[in-house]
Amino acid sequence: MNSTGQAMLALARRDLRAALRRWGELGLPLMFFVIVVTLFPLGLAPERDLLGSIGPGVLWVAALLASLLALEGLFRSDMEDGSMEQLILSPQPLVLLALVKALTHWALTGLPLVVLTPLVAQAFYLPANATWVLMLALLLATPTLSLIGAVAAALTASLRRGAGILGILVLPLALPLLVFGARATDLAVQGQSATGPLYLLAALLVLAITLAPLAIAAALRISVD
């Protein structure tokens, strides 16, 4: 394997290790997700029809907000301890390092969300086939969200209180994910084919993987300057 590949692997390993040593912080967005989602059935009338119809939307909004919660720390610690300077100064293409950072972040925050989904989907009486579609849609949408979020996180990394701005920057851009994701789940609940919205989610993911790293790298250079 060439040296860039090795450095990318080393970066992924380093980020995973550092994050797993503070697993308490990793669990926060997941707890948030579970709590927000379970608040709805408790607060509303526990009717199967009502919950079934609002379920997909609630799950998607909660997943978006939970991912947002985890985003803030994406570059913050690297900025504070000077690791970011070393990443930028390394001989490796910053675009690829940015991609690794965003995908590692997804593996730590988005992937657990997808895994938790079948549990919380029970609260909304989602049928089994719809749960599978929901998981697949989240599997396609959460990496996109991590990549879009990483652009915003890179832009706000040098700000002292970037969290509020982060939400304002990311949520409008995440709207297509919400629309197609909730639509796919809805179609599955009604027993129809959800392939259309799923393909669109996949296309958005490809687009994000291609373009977001360029924007992240440029934003990081600006933030460090």
Add this chain to the structure above:
Amino acid sequence: MLEITDLAVSRGNRLLLEGLTLRLAPGELALITGPNGAGKTSLLRVVAGLSQAAAGRLCWQARALQTGDPEYAQMRIYLGHQAGLKADLSVTENLRFLVELQNHEFHSDKLAACLASLGLAGAEDRPVRALSAGQRRRVALARLRLTAARLWVLDEPLTNLDVDGQALITGWLGEHLRTGGMAMIASHAPLASAAPGRCVQVELGT
């Protein structure tokens, strides 16, 4: 060979220095001094490649430098105010990552010898979080010995170090220069003694 031609450095809208021309040949040390706010750090960040120069040219081995030049990036080591170490990772994990990130070979026996000379023998597996500020600085400086970088760009490298540590790093610097390395250092410490006769003094803010 590092050549700086007619360099201007600004921070925000303020021009910190202009018209700086400097040639650094193998074995030479550029020692940058000046009062606080004179632009020492900004100059070093430009030379390292973190910031853009307001005007002027930087050449490495007779080649004009572009942002992210991989060959220069491999041969130059930059150590700023922040050590670039992850508090949750161990000393070995941190250094191994930083060395491999720069495309240099990592040898654990070299690391052990290096840590021993830094007075950190046996600290390989300790998390950086558990080290004192001076010890962290020592770990960060260990990178200088673990890579084959030819140009050291160091911003106040002796901060937080005790007398022994300062002497040690001065010794390393002397050895680096004798073997044809180059260094550009902002420091108020008398580092010129490490490079007798081959030290360029750059005084900013006068």
